[in-house]
Amino acid sequence: MRRALLEPLAFAAALLLLAGLLAVEGRRRVELERRLPVEPKELYRLLARTQASWQLLDVRPILAEGYDDAHVPGALPLPGCDPGAAPDAARARILTSVPTVVISAEGDEPGLQACLARFGSARLLAGGMSAWSAANLPEDSGAYSPPSAKAGGGCL
Amino acid sequence: MTTQVRVLLVASVLALALGWAGLRRGNQALEQRLAAQAASGERSP
Numbered sequence: 001m002r003r004a005l006l007e008p009l010a011f012a013a014a015l016l017l018l019a020g021l022l023a024v025e026g027r028r029r030v031e032l033e034r035r036l037p038v039e040p041k042e043l044y045r046l047l048a049r050t051q052a053s054w055q056l057l058d059v060r061p062i063l064a065e066g067y068d069d070a071h072v073p074g075a076l077p078l079p080g081c082d083p084g085a086a087p088d089a090a091r092a093r094i095l096t097s098v099p100t101v102v103i104s105a106e107g108d109e110p111g112l113q114a115c116l117a118r119f120g121s122a123r124l125l126a127g128g129m130s131a132w133s134a135a136n137l138p139e140d141s142g143a144y145s146p147p148s149a150k151a152g153g154g155c156l
Numbered sequence: 157m158t159t160q161v162r163v164l165l166v167a168s169v170l171a172l173a174l175g176w177a178g179l180r181r182g183n184q185a186l187e188q189r190l191a192a193q194a195a196s197g198e199r200s201p
């Protein structure tokens with residue numbers, strides 16, 4: 001009788017304890033990733049593997065001199081990390097709950113940590129757009145246009 | 157408690173334990189990378 005009661009309690013306690021430990025480590029992972037910028041080549045590999053699950057935000061302040069000139073393929077413009085300054089079509093697609101990579105000009109501008117904190121899980125691109133260009137990785141240019149519903153899956 | 161339920165619970169405990177261990181190991185690797193970055197940042201002017 002006593003064993004019949006103790007066994008489910010022991011399992012419940014173990015499951016609760018492990019779920020708590022997992023939650024703590026998960027939160028720690030988000031914090032660590034926020035502090036650790038992603039290298040351009042690492043981001044390229046990540047995008048090639050799991051493009052659908054990453055949101056890329058280009059926060060360079062002036063669209064004409066930044067995003068429109070050259071940007072990481074698939075990135076959404078969010079000038080100055082201010083949703084009010086984003087083009088309407090892009091603003092509607094920006095989500096705070098998906099894993100995000102924030103792309104600035106050089107990767108070390110002030111205010112970037114505050115920008116990262118707006119998203120549930122966000123990392124910086126190390127060295128920003130200049131490091132991406134210096135690594136000779138693919139770039140797109142021109143103003144943002146939302147993907148066509150007829151378009152198939154693209155590739156980098 | 158039936159054997160099936162017991163097996164299911166043990167499997168769940170094991171899965172959670174493995175997930176936790178993997179996450180913890182990944183976090184330790186990230187911490188080492190952060191420490192290495194901080195050290196190289198201090199060395200370079």
